[in-house]
Amino acid sequence: MSTSDKKTDEHISTSQALDDEQRVKVLSPGQLVAKRFLRNKLAIVGVLILVTMFLFSFLGGVVSPYGESQVFRKTESTWKDYAGATYNEKWIFQAKEGQEFPSAAQQKFILATNQESGSFEAEGISYSLTKGGEDFWLISSDTPIASVLTLKGKSTYKAIGDVELTEAVKESYEKAVAAEENSFEVDGVTYSVTKSGRETTISRSGELALATKKVFSEAVQDTAMDFDFQKAALQAIEAGEGSFTVGEAAYEAKALEEKDALEITRDGESFATVSRLLVSPQTPGSFLSLKFKEAVEQAIAENAATFTAVNEAGEEETYQLQAKNTQYVVRSQKETVVNDTYASPSGTHWLGTDGNGMDMLTRLMYGGRISLMIGFVVIIIECVIGVILGGVSGYFGGWVDTVLMRVVDVVICIPAMPLYIIIGSVMDYYQIDPRLRIYALCVILGLLGWPSIARMVRGQILSLREQEFMIATEATGVRVSRRIFRHLVPNVIPQLIVIATMGLGDVILTEATLSFLGIGVKFPYASWGNIVNAVNDVYVLTNYWFVWIPAGFLILITVLGFNFVGDGLRDAFDPKMKR
Amino acid sequence: MKKFIVRRLLLGVLILFFVSMIIYSVERSLPTSYVDAKARTMSQKQGAKPYEQLRAELNASYGLDKPVIVGYFVWLKDAVRGDFGDSWVWNQPVTQKFASVIWYSFALGAMAFLLEIMIAIPLGILSATKQYSKIDYAVTVFALIGISLPSFFFATMLKWVFSINLGWFDLYGIVGRMHETLGSAGKLLDMAKHMVLPVVTLTIVSIGSLMRYTRTNMLEVLNADYIRTARAKGLSEKRVVYHHAFRNTLIPIITILGNMLPGLFSGAMITETLFQIPGIGYTSYQCLIQGDIPFTMFYMTFLAVLTLLGNLLADILYAVADPRVRVN
Numbered sequence: 001m002s003t004s005d006k007k008t009d010e011h012i013s014t015s016q017a018l019d020d021e022q023r024v025k026v027l028s029p030g031q032l033v034a035k036r037f038l039r040n041k042l043a044i045v046g047v048l049i050l051v052t053m054f055l056f057s058f059l060g061g062v063v064s065p066y067g068e069s070q071v072f073r074k075t076e077s078t079w080k081d082y083a084g085a086t087y088n089e090k091w092i093f094q095a096k097e098g099q100e101f102p103s104a105a106q107q108k109f110i111l112a113t114n115q116e117s118g119s120f121e122a123e124g125i126s127y128s129l130t131k132g133g134e135d136f137w138l139i140s141s142d143t144p145i146a147s148v149l150t151l152k153g154k155s156t157y158k159a160i161g162d163v164e165l166t167e168a169v170k171e172s173y174e175k176a177v178a179a180e181e182n183s184f185e186v187d188g189v190t191y192s193v194t195k196s197g198r199e200t201t202i203s204r205s206g207e208l209a210l211a212t213k214k215v216f217s218e219a220v221q222d223t224a225m226d227f228d229f230q231k232a233a234l235q236a237i238e239a240g241e242g243s244f245t246v247g248e249a250a251y252e253a254k255a256l257e258e259k260d261a262l263e264i265t266r267d268g269e270s271f272a273t274v275s276r277l278l279v280s281p282q283t284p285g286s287f288l289s290l291k292f293k294e295a296v297e298q299a300i301a302e303n304a305a306t307f308t309a310v311n312e313a314g315e316e317e318t319y320q321l322q323a324k325n326t327q328y329v330v331r332s333q334k335e336t337v338v339n340d341t342y343a344s345p346s347g348t349h350w351l352g353t354d355g356n357g358m359d360m361l362t363r364l365m366y367g368g369r370i371s372l373m374i375g376f377v378v379i380i381i382e383c384v385i386g387v388i389l390g391g392v393s394g395y396f397g398g399w400v401d402t403v404l405m406r407v408v409d410v411v412i413c414i415p416a417m418p419l420y421i422i423i424g425s426v427m428d429y430y431q432i433d434p435r436l437r438i439y440a441l442c443v444i445l446g447l448l449g450w451p452s453i454a455r456m457v458r459g460q461i462l463s464l465r466e467q468e469f470m471i472a473t474e475a476t477g478v479r480v481s482r483r484i485f486r487h488l489v490p491n492v493i494p495q496l497i498v499i500a501t502m503g504l505g506d507v508i509l510t511e512a513t514l515s516f517l518g519i520g521v522k523f524p525y526a527s528w529g530n531i532v533n534a535v536n537d538v539y540v541l542t543n544y545w546f547v548w549i550p551a552g553f554l555i556l557i558t559v560l561g562f563n564f565v566g567d568g569l570r571d572a573f574d575p576k577m578k579r
Numbered sequence: 580m581k582k583f584i585v586r587r588l589l590l591g592v593l594i595l596f597f598v599s600m601i602i603y604s605v606e607r608s609l610p611t612s613y614v615d616a617k618a619r620t621m622s623q624k625q626g627a628k629p630y631e632q633l634r635a636e637l638n639a640s641y642g643l644d645k646p647v648i649v650g651y652f653v654w655l656k657d658a659v660r661g662d663f664g665d666s667w668v669w670n671q672p673v674t675q676k677f678a679s680v681i682w683y684s685f686a687l688g689a690m691a692f693l694l695e696i697m698i699a700i701p702l703g704i705l706s707a708t709k710q711y712s713k714i715d716y717a718v719t720v721f722a723l724i725g726i727s728l729p730s731f732f733f734a735t736m737l738k739w740v741f742s743i744n745l746g747w748f749d750l751y752g753i754v755g756r757m758h759e760t761l762g763s764a765g766k767l768l769d770m771a772k773h774m775v776l777p778v779v780t781l782t783i784v785s786i787g788s789l790m791r792y793t794r795t796n797m798l799e800v801l802n803a804d805y806i807r808t809a810r811a812k813g814l815s816e817k818r819v820v821y822h823h824a825f826r827n828t829l830i831p832i833i834t835i836l837g838n839m840l841p842g843l844f845s846g847a848m849i850t851e852t853l854f855q856i857p858g859i860g861y862t863s864y865q866c867l868i869q870g871d872i873p874f875t876m877f878y879m880t881f882l883a884v885l886t887l888l889g890n891l892l893a894d895i896l897y898a899v900a901d902p903r904v905r906v907n
Binding site for chain 2: 041042406409410412413414415417418419421422423425426429505509512513516517519529532535538541542545548549552555556559560562563564567
């Protein structure tokens with residue numbers, strides 16, 4: 001043998017001696033096939049592709065630090081309305097403690113001030129007004145406490161309600177009547193006298209409430225600023241006094257520069273501000289500090305678009321100020337957490353994220369798992385049905401064969417894709433559980449895909465059953481089922497492997513197509529097909545190549561791998577196709 | 580031959596009977612609430628009949644109120660006379676809708692078919708004559724890539740490159756925005772332009788199998804004895820390949836082309852849907868996902884007929900092209 005032959009026919013020994021045991025190195029059929037297969041470059045490429053894909057899919061999911069449907073979030077800073085500010089044009093009423101100033105009376109008050117009348121009546125109670133200063137009114141009401149009937153200089157007192165008339169009051173009343181005065185004072189309480197015919201009514205008049213357009217804002221949340229305090233403060237402002245006392249406490253009032261506002265301090269600490277500007281937080285229940293309000297006021301006065309103030313956390317923060325008519329909106333930069341959708345490829349997400357903020361690479365790994373598993377399950381179903389029906393049909397022949405082959409004809413004629421779509425949309429309609437859908441998909445694909453395998457098996461067995469070894473099995477009395485599945489079918493295995501390998505690629509393609517149409521594998525499960533599905537949104541197609549190109553490429557590569565291997569196997573098994 | 584065709588036709592009718600029965604059973608096993616929902620949405624349209632009446636009508640007209648087998652014969656009785664009912668989605672007779680869309684599909688299919696033949700057969704022969712050369716590998720890889728390409732992915736790629744990045748073609752549709760303003764020649768060109776990407780998709784996706792088939796058969800022929808004889812008697816390689824071998828390769832190729840011919844009418848569901856070409860594929864897709872039973876019944880039966888016709892045509896052509904084959 002020449003050396004050039006040695007290269008191609010290694011199984012033939014180079015020994016010259018005829019009786020050399022090594023002269024003919026016999027290779028088993030399996031070894032021959034393997035050798036022919038390994039010599040095929042495309043088949044090797046296919047094997048490499050498939051090994052890579054399997055590692056990628058089945059190992060990748062384990063190695064990947066992320067989960068299949070783990071959603072990634074990111075913080076995004078947006079300008080959000082933080083507070084509103086407006087110059088107060090409404091009356092603010094502050095009733096004395098324990099008293100109330102009903103809303104009906106408030107309406108009447110506004111009317112009365114507009115008409116500049118000093119008194120008004122609401123719901124049977126008469127109120128009188130005292131101007132305390134600009135936009136500052138003190139409201140007093142008269143509560144009748146007794147009626148007096150004076151006959152021949154002698155007065156009969158009749159108390160109204162459960163008020164006890166003291167002698168001092170009676171005495172003062174008589175004095176007042178004598179002096180023809182309309183009011184008198186006893187122990188700091190003012191009483192008024194109203195005459196109507198012979199009857200006189202003594203009413204206790206007292207300050208009930210105050211009305212102002214100035215806004216009191218407290219320095220510390222929920223600090224009570226009662227009537228007495230507000231009254232004293234407003235009076236001090238009117239009088240231009242720098243300090244006032246309420247009860248025991250002494251307060252200092254200091255006008256803030258350039259603004260129509262005052263700061264009231266108590267014991268040197270900021271207590272409250274009085275201003276026409278009403279600053280209220282956007283979220284109910286939250287509290288705005290005085291400093292912040294002062295900063296807002298300052299900014300409005302300066303007509304500034306942005307300003308800085310100390311926020312609740314004690315940090316300097318920049319705020320935006322926007323004017324809307326007479327209102328001002330203060331906006332702060334708020335960090336909101338959103339799904340990190342369509343993030344570009346980066347160190348943390350090698351292929352970016354998809355429309356749900358899930359890691360693309362991890363989705364691809366799990367998608368590969370599902371696609372490959374569906375492929376294998378379907379092919380196994382197809383092979384089982386195909387081998388059984390094909391084997392039986394080929395072995396028995398006759399009417400069994402005729403019937404089974406007509407069944408094959410019928411199943412081949414059923415348009416598969418439309419049928420999948422119908423069943424898929426019905427499952428959509430019933431919102432079948434996605435996991436169940438995967439099983440259903442496998443069964444349906446398997447039930448429609450077996451005829452080609454059955455035909456191939458039958459064809460092979462038709463010729464195989466005429467061979468001598470079958471006569472031998474008959475002679476030795478082997479069971480029929482054993483004859484078919486132990487003696488005939490193993491001879492079909494090579495062709496079966498080829499057809500199954502190529503078929504795997506087809507099944508993966510079909511599954512991907514169905515998932516792409518949205519009726520195969522459904523979210524939350526990933527499949528290469530339903531990942532590409534994102535391109536139905538043209539915006540995604542245009543802007544996010546990393547969402548669909550890798551998935552489509554993986555489908556192509558995997559199916560190509562199966563076809564390369566299948567092609568290589570066919571050539572290797574078929575000695576006619578000499579290479 | 581006549582006897583053979585008659586027998587095959589009778590067999591085809593029998594197969595069709597069972598196929599349509601299976602399809603009908605599947606459609607019927609759609610839960611009845613599906614029909615109810617259908618009737619409900621239909622009744623909510625303006626000027627529609629009341630729900631109860633609609634449901635009864637729908638059920639009666641498709642035999643849905645009867646058992647599956649009886650209902651099937653009701654359908655079959657009408658279908659045999661060419662009455663496939665009214666499409667629920669399109670609100671017109673199924674056959675009328677079919678006639679208005681089929682020619683888009685045919686144009687698409689025919690163009691792809693011609694391109695396929697023009698590319699696949701020469702390349703297949705070339706790769707067979709230069710077996711194991713670089714050209715052979717390139718053609719094989721190209722063919723297998725074509726087989727392995729998911730049509731939806733390839734179509735999307737084409738759209739991305741040519742519609743979005745280059746802006747040469749529209750993303751969707753069969754006519755452009757200015758279609759109505761064009762003259763009749765311009766209209767035709769406009770439609771042709773919109774067909775370019777779908778045709779390319781269809782051609783590339785289906786070219787692989789024909790190329791592989793040509794190569795395999797050419798190789799078989801080239802290994803035949805009469806080729807050796809031709810070479811032995813000193814014919815030029817060109818004559819051997821293009822005269823002796825090619826003619827013999829044509830037999831199986833004609834057979835498979837005959838098999839493919841009826842498929843020109845079947846429409847390419849995925850491609851048409853992606854490009855929104857209003858052919859039979861896109862139309863049926865819309866019907867399928869909306870549960871339009873009359874139309875899908877028709878479409879699926881139609882596809883089954885095409886498959887059977889393809890097989891029959893292949894057998895006949897095989898006998899016609901190869902005088903050695905004598906059917907009995």
